[in-house]
Amino acid sequence: PRSCQLLRKENLAVPASYLLVGLLQGFGGPFVNVYPLDLNATEAQQTTLSGLRDLPASLKLAFGFLSDNFPLLGYRRKSYMFLGWSVSSFSILALLLFSDLRLEANNLQQPSIPFLSFTLLMSGIGYWFADVMADSLVAEKAKLEPEGTRGHLQSTCYACRFFGLMIAAPCSTIIYSKYGPQAVAWIMAILPMSTLPLVYSLWEPHNLEIKSVRDQCDEIFQTVCSRSVWQPMGFVYLYNILQVGNAAWREYLRSVLGFTANQLNTLLIVAYVLLYIGVLAYKYYFISWSWRTVYVSTTLLNGFFSALQVLLIQGMTFGLSPFLFALGDDAFSDFIGGIQFLPTTIMMVHLCPTGSEGASYAMFTTVSNAAGTLSTAISTMMLGIWDVSKETMIAGDLTGLMKLTILSTVIQTSAVVFTFLLPTSKDELLALGSDSSKSKIGGYIFLGLTFFSIAYALFVGVFNIIAPGWAGESRM
Secondary structure: OHHHOOOOOOOOHHHHHHHHHHHHHHHHHHHHHHHHHHOOOOHHHHHHHHHHOOHHHHHHHHHHHHHHHOOEOOEOOHHHHHHHHHHHHHHHHHHHHOOOOOOOOOOOOOOOHHHHHHHHHHHHHHHHHHHHHHHHHHHHHHOOOOHHHOOHHHHHHHHHHHHHHHHHHHHHHHHHHHHOHHHHHHHHHHHHHHHHHHHHOOOOOOOOOOOOHHHHHHHHHHHHOEHHHHHHHHHHHHHHHOOOOOOOHHHHHHHOOOOOHHHHHHHHHHHHHHHHHHHHHHHHOHHHOOHHHHHHHHHHHHHHHHHHHHHHHOOOOOOOOHHHHHHHHHHHHHHHHHHHHHHHHHHHHHHOOOOOHHHHHHHHHHHHHHHHHHHHHHHHHHHHOOOOOHHHHHOOOOHHHHHHHHHHHHHHHHHHHHHHHOOOOHHHHHHHHOOOOEOHHHHHHHHHHHHHHHHHHHHHHHHHHHOOOOOOOOOO
């Protein structure tokens, strides 16, 4: 069908939006990874700035409901996609116009941490809003795919996103090193504008009949009450929330090991490449494995690589330079994450009820993203357990860092105990769906935990910006 041919002019905005999200993540990753350090941000502020770009991803459900129930200019997706990319562009333009991003001594017009946080948050809201519109369009078009090519649209769009991520990250590093953060920010402002003509040409049915908010809320609630939904999505939530990172690790690499901006960005670039390779590895090899086997094996392997951080802290790198040792440790963790990505995505697609694919998929990704955001907030809170401040680590006391590394590794690996909740395959997932029993309690718990995660992550993120050091970490 013409609507499934992504390279036609009237459909190009869809893969272009996925590609653009990848490009913005690629250019924004090194920018957010290094620029706050040049502004002398605290560990908490660094962690929060990294999370703020993707924090709006936790609001996908709200974006989906807004577009489903309140069409803009008669369109449910097209107008909001145009608006989203415009907001993303103008947010970065505001950062450029109202501050000076040049790395010069005595630059009194450098952006404050709150202002930088606000512009990055608004930019994230814009591109995630546009991304939800693209997801909804793909969900609608996927119903028209021939049986033999089901899943082609989704895999093609995600391939565009990861390709953009791989291309943009090294380009961002080179541009940042040679021309500074200002040049990177200009690219991040211009790229969304370049997509607007394609969005204008996007074909979408006009003035369709809209479900009432009450009806759609009832449909979503009935969906989450089903065991075929709350059990596997319960696993996704618990698993993601336990993937807490070591929030002091980046400061250790820079302040103690003396990693340069280029080295920190290289770690990020290699991670992006291996993330994509991990996705391809699952698609062409691990796809024959059961979902449960994939998660058990990759979780244990991730625990092994995380434990290697302890050896780096102790200086036991087996003859390798600290940079190469850290490169293997950090990058392979992302390779493992890439292997885990497609099973979750495939499962979410199979959970979507007929007729409500867009809102349902947004809900499931919201659960996953909200848990990940809460995990980041927890990692920031854990900075206050032991003294891992910049001053303490520079003074040579790495005891707190060692304990925090061990604790975060144990918590991450403990997620393996919940894999019994995960179906082994699509067939077992469908078998759960054949069970007509529903649990309203399970539905309420599912939605309650989701919205609590979002609220708590927002609370911690805001306080890390307006009251740095409130959790006990470094204020300097």
